[in-house]
Amino acid sequence: SKATVSVLYCACTIMEFVKNIPPEFKNRDVDDGFLTEEELVEGQLLLNDESFTLENEETIVVCSWNINQLRAESVEVQQLRKWMKVDKKPGVIAVGLQEVDMSASALVREETEPGSAWQELLTRAACRSGKYEPLASRQLAGLLIAIFVRTDLRSETCGVSKSFVRCGAMGNSIANKGAVGVRFQLHMTTLAFETAHLAAHQTEVDKRNRNFSRIMEQMVYEDTGHTQPLLTMSHDKVFFFGDLNYRIDLPLEETIALIKQRKYNKLLSEDQLTKQFHPSLTGTSPYLDLKFVAAKPDFAPTYKYDPGTWKYDSSEKKRIPAWTDRVLWYDKFQNREGVKLNDFSANEDLLASDHRPVDATFAVKIRRYVMEAKERKRQEIIEKIRDVGLDKYAVPNVVLSKSSVDFGTVFYGECKTDIIELTNKGHAVVLVDIYNYTGGMGGGTSDWSRDWLSVPQCTVRINPGTTEPLSIKCCIDKHAVSELAKDLPFRNSEKRPTVFRSCLVVSALQQKYYVEISARYSHSAFGSKLSILSTLGLVPITDAYLKPPEEEPLPPTRPWIPKELWFMVDYLSRYGRQTRNLFQTDLSYPDFSQVRNHIDTSCKPFEMSDVTPCVMSQVLLVFLKDLQEPVIPYKFYEQCLSKPGEIPTLPVHHNNTLCYITSFLKFLLSSENRVHNNLTPDLLAHGFAPVLLQRQPATFATLSAEQVRQERLKAFTYVLKLLD
Numbered sequence: 001s002k003a004t005v006s007v008l009y010c011a012c013t014i015m016e017f018v019k020n021i022p023p024e025f026k027n028r029d030v031d032d033g034f035l036t037e038e039e040l041v042e043g044q045l046l047l048n049d050e051s052f053t054l055e056n057e058e059t060i061v062v063c064s065w066n067i068n069q070l071r072a073e074s075v076e077v078q079q080l081r082k083w084m085k086v087d088k089k090p091g092v093i094a095v096g097l098q099e100v101d102m103s104a105s106a107l108v109r110e111e112t113e114p115g116s117a118w119q120e121l122l123t124r125a126a127c128r129s130g131k132y133e134p135l136a137s138r139q140l141a142g143l144l145i146a147i148f149v150r151t152d153l154r155s156e157t158c159g160v161s162k163s164f165v166r167c168g169a170m171g172n173s174i175a176n177k178g179a180v181g182v183r184f185q186l187h188m189t190t191l192a193f194e195t196a197h198l199a200a201h202q203t204e205v206d207k208r209n210r211n212f213s214r215i216m217e218q219m220v221y222e223d224t225g226h227t228q229p230l231l232t233m234s235h236d237k238v239f240f241f242g243d244l245n246y247r248i249d250l251p252l253e254e255t256i257a258l259i260k261q262r263k264y265n266k267l268l269s270e271d272q273l274t275k276q277f278h279p280s281l282t283g284t285s286p287y288l289d290l291k292f293v294a295a296k297p298d299f300a301p302t303y304k305y306d307p308g309t310w311k312y313d314s315s316e317k318k319r320i321p322a323w324t325d326r327v328l329w330y331d332k333f334q335n336r337e338g339v340k341l342n343d344f345s346a347n348e349d350l351l352a353s354d355h356r357p358v359d360a361t362f363a364v365k366i367r368r369y370v371m372e373a374k375e376r377k378r379q380e381i382i383e384k385i386r387d388v389g390l391d392k393y394a395v396p397n398v399v400l401s402k403s404s405v406d407f408g409t410v411f412y413g414e415c416k417t418d419i420i421e422l423t424n425k426g427h428a429v430v431l432v433d434i435y436n437y438t439g440g441m442g443g444g445t446s447d448w449s450r451d452w453l454s455v456p457q458c459t460v461r462i463n464p465g466t467t468e469p470l471s472i473k474c475c476i477d478k479h480a481v482s483e484l485a486k487d488l489p490f491r492n493s494e495k496r497p498t499v500f501r502s503c504l505v506v507s508a509l510q511q512k513y514y515v516e517i518s519a520r521y522s523h524s525a526f527g528s529k530l531s532i533l534s535t536l537g538l539v540p541i542t543d544a545y546l547k548p549p550e551e552e553p554l555p556p557t558r559p560w561i562p563k564e565l566w567f568m569v570d571y572l573s574r575y576g577r578q579t580r581n582l583f584q585t586d587l588s589y590p591d592f593s594q595v596r597n598h599i600d601t602s603c604k605p606f607e608m609s610d611v612t613p614c615v616m617s618q619v620l621l622v623f624l625k626d627l628q629e630p631v632i633p634y635k636f637y638e639q640c641l642s643k644p645g646e647i648p649t650l651p652v653h654h655n656n657t658l659c660y661i662t663s664f665l666k667f668l669l670s671s672e673n674r675v676h677n678n679l680t681p682d683l684l685a686h687g688f689a690p691v692l693l694q695r696q697p698a699t700f701a702t703l704s705a706e707q708v709r710q711e712r713l714k715a716f717t718y719v720l721k722l723l724d
Contacts, residue, residue, distance in 0.1 A: 054367070083347045083359055101141060138174045179195065179196035264300075325346075487554070489523075533563075632658060684719075
């Protein structure tokens with residue numbers, strides 16, 4: 001099929017925009033003439049592949065264990081083989097470990113000697129008999145995933161790719177929490193395996209849910225053989241497993257009593273993860289929204305034991321036992337029972353950690369081509385074309401549910417989604433591809449980045465007589481406003497808001513359909529530049545971009561650092577200097593938006609009741625990390641890595657900001673504050689290194705994984721020297 005969808009940016013109206021589309025883009029992937037019967041048949045065969053495939057069941061074993069930094073040499077290979085079900089000869093074995101290495105150096109290096117030792121041990125356990133081959137593995141500090149496939153299936157796998165997402169402290173820049181994943185294609189079925197370690201503590205359910213959502217949104221697999229990178233939910237089957245940290249909402253004594261009585265159903269009714277699948281208890285949840293299924297445990301909670309024993313936590317903390325170690329799955333074809341859970345159990349031999357290992361055995365339907373069925377489908381298509389007529393069969397008839405989408409006012413850090421329904425009323429299957437094209441923008445400025453608007457799906461296939469949703473997402477982040485950051489405040493003579501207009505062009509052969517898309521942007525200090533913020537004086541940024549030149553403040557009113565930065569640091573100095581967990585908690589959008597709105601629309605310091613110190617510390621990290629030009633500008637990056645602790649001659653706004661932030665961090669590390677806030681130079685260096693020192697994004701593609709790790713270590717060392 002040669003149908004295309006192109007995301008194009010229009011300057012004012014649809015008709016004016018369409019008139020100005022370059023001819024070479026108008027005709028992208030579209031033939032000047034009609035398709036021949038042979039071309040049409042071959043295209044329709046590709047789009048009807050499900051009708052000539054056979055589904056065979058393959059056994060997949062998924063294993064998860066929080067090893068509590070257990071050394072690999074302390075575990076016997078035979079114990080691992082039993083846990084991994086090697087002797088039962090599954091087609092795929094996926095192993096996820098958590099807390100492999102939680103040392104400070106591991107959080108920077110990410111791949112370490114303990115991780116390598118565990119990879120070697122798992123490989124020996126799986127491959128000793130010669131019946132399995134390692135497919136892929138990836139470590140991210142405490143997390144490790146390893147995938148093994150049966151030898152006879154290795155030649156049937158392709159598109160292997162690895163990825164990771166950090167969800168840890170310091171604005172998600174530290175990998176003490178997060179996920180690592182491996183995806184591949186087995187025959188015609190795409191599989192994704194992701195092991196995670198989510199936020200801890202009894203009351204942090206919302207934080208765990210946000211961790212999961214972040215992983216689903218940001219786990220991106222590249223080099224898969226597809227035209228575009230793939231997200232987790234692009235796959236046919238997804239297995240998500242690990243120490244998810246969901247707890248049981250019962251008192252300790254009652255929980256222990258129910259465990260002794262083996263009343264697991266009663267415990268499950270108070271299990272936080274189980275509640276996520278019951279809207280009447282929790283409302284909506286990301287697991288329910290994405291149609292995941294959780295394996296139901298029928299064994300004692302796997303956390304928290306005294307290592308080496310069957311006794312639950314006897315320390316002073318006396319943590320309530322919980323099923324923190326879980327396995328979930330998603331099946332794109334849910335009405336076909338493509339994933340069937342045969343067993344979910346806890347291992348009773350591996351006792352050295354404070355968690356018990358778990359394993360789940362699945363029967364998974366894997367699709368394969370059947371050539372005889374393909375030929376039958378070919379004849380069926382040919383007969384349909386000749387019955388309807390080539391001209392009628394080839395011409396698509398797609399009906400759109402709406403002709404315009406208005407996202408309203410959008411703010412920095414906000415994401416909005418809308419749905420357009422595409423109905424195929426023609427005779428042939430239509431394949432829709434998604435492209436981006438950059439054009440102009442109406443409103444207060446003249447240029448704009450295409451990064452504010454996205455269509456998450458790479459392709460949309462619409463069968464005749466069916467309707468498919470097309471999701472359109474508007475997200476405002478650092479990259480989305482990169483072009484806007486070039487505009488200066490106090491230049492809006494007409495006092496008009498910045499309005500973005502785009503045009504979604506649905507092109508199917510000679511048929512084109514248009515949807516106008518618009519949004520109004522409220523300017524923010526986040527995603528801006530230090531040089532711009534320092535020109536605002538006492539004027540809030542939202543007002544500054546609506547003012548004409550004659551209202552620009554005089555130079556004497558301009559501070560030596562942006563007032564927005566001072567507001568945040570002043571609050572933390574007064575109210576948060578002795579607060580625990582600064583820079584280490586999760587940041588929700590409602591909390592962020594509350595601080596952002598105050599900073600963008602007012603010119604007054606924060607009071608204690610306005611926000612919590614932990615929230616403000618996270619917002620400060622976001623502010624610094626999202627500057628269009630980092631505190632240490634890009635061009636000084638290499639110089640700083642090679643000369644730890646030395647401050648080059650920076651532009652005045654950047655030099656002032658670096659000195660100010662460094663002094664503030666040293667203030668937090670003073671003896672009178674440090675005894676209360678428990679901050680350390682290592683912790684602050686971990687969090688602020690990727691904030692203050694950033695490589696030009698466009699140059700990342702030239703680096704190997706090892707080079708990235710080495711640069712992270714050098715950046716950590718540089719910031720650590722600044723804090724001496």
